[in-house]
Amino acid sequence: MMDKEHRLFAHAKKFSPLTEEDWQASFPFFETLSFRKKEHLAQGGSPNHKIYFVTSGCLQQYFIDNRGISRTVQFAIEHWWIGDFLTFQQGQNSDFYIQAVENTEVCGISGENYGQLLEKFPVWEVYFRQIYQIAYGAALNRVKYLYGFSKEEIYFHFIEQFPEFAQRVPQYLIASFLGLTPEYVSEIRKNRY
Amino acid sequence: MMDKEHRLFAHAKKFSPLTEEDWQASFPFFETLSFRKKEHLAQGGSPNHKIYFVTSGCLQQYFIDNRGISRTVQFAIEHWWIGDFLTFQQGQNSDFYIQAVENTEVCGISGENYGQLLEKFPVWEVYFRQIYQIAYGAALNRVKYLYGFSKEEIYFHFIEQFPEFAQRVPQYLIASFLGLTPEYVSEIRKNRY
DSSP: OOOTTHHHHHHHHHHSOOOHHHHHHHGGGSEEEEEOTTOEEEOTTEEOOEEEEEEESOEEEEEEOTTSOEEEEEEEOTTOEESOTTTTTTTOEESOEEEESSSEEEEEEEHHHHHHHHHHOTHHHHHHHHHHHHHHHHHHHHHHHHHHSOHHHHHHHHHHHOHHHHHHSOHHHHHHHTTOOHHHHHHHHHHHO | OOOTTHHHHHHHHHHSOOOHHHHHHHGGGSEEEEEOTTOEEEOTTEEOOEEEEEEESOEEEEEEOTTSOEEEEEEEOTTOEESOTTTTTTTOEESOEEEESSSEEEEEEEHHHHHHHHHHOTHHHHHHHHHHHHHHHHHHHHHHHHHHSOHHHHHHHHHHHOHHHHHHSOHHHHHHHTTOOHHHHHHHHHHHO
């Protein structure tokens, strides 16, 4: 049986020529952490020093808007990275909270360890370059959906494209992620089903 | 006087240990191209084979929504990359158009050359990893503004944070980028100024 942290190794091998030996030497830079459902990994208004790779479970990243409402900007299920990629290396305050949607296990890495890892093992540059390239490309596509579709289309497109999410993540969080109110989502679901 | 293509070298040196020698050997992988205002670099519905680094001028990336309206998802002025980062290496069709907002000069690179460049000169992995890390982090912040602020706040925040853009880019494109109608932007500008 594969240890959960080995899921990161398996993922990294898919995107880079990382060897077993590299992995053994790299592993101490990461830490494996477990969080209970609803537990916070990071608090807004303080530095988010780490980024996280989900080995099991589900995380959400959100901020609190100026009306006091939580707004989800990103989810991560297995094999996704989550964090504040702009600030985690510099240690500035981040506006983002990171919270477990389910009981979740992660491989986390601090900004400091991340810098050292990339310096000592350039093969991780190859991996992270592709992870971010895909994530950034997908973020532009997300803008496309937010701007180009009606609210109802945005919702049904999302749950059809990501049925696994729709099953695992509470409706109100999906609504928040899509910029909709929970009441609106209840309404359009009632009309459709 | 610095050749315009050397702006890419200067930019890459800021983010990576790229040497003059590496640059000389890398340069043939790029091509320098000029476009007149309004000219298209890429058409939606066909493959976008290249990504572009702007050395002078301004580009926009947009798609056409299902009501036939152009929607800007990204701008690039000097020192920014633009393209469809999800598809340019695989050659699938892209929904995105890329168009010159001003007369513009770029360093372009094809998906094929990009793959070879990264393989031969891993120092470019270091550069692109950081470019995408920043771009992805900024994209999450953009979602924060789109969801967390009123339409009026989104507009004035943008033009205060990026006054250079506001001067160079036509109002209707800024409106499109922020998900607003040109009429709405005229209205709130009239009320404020």
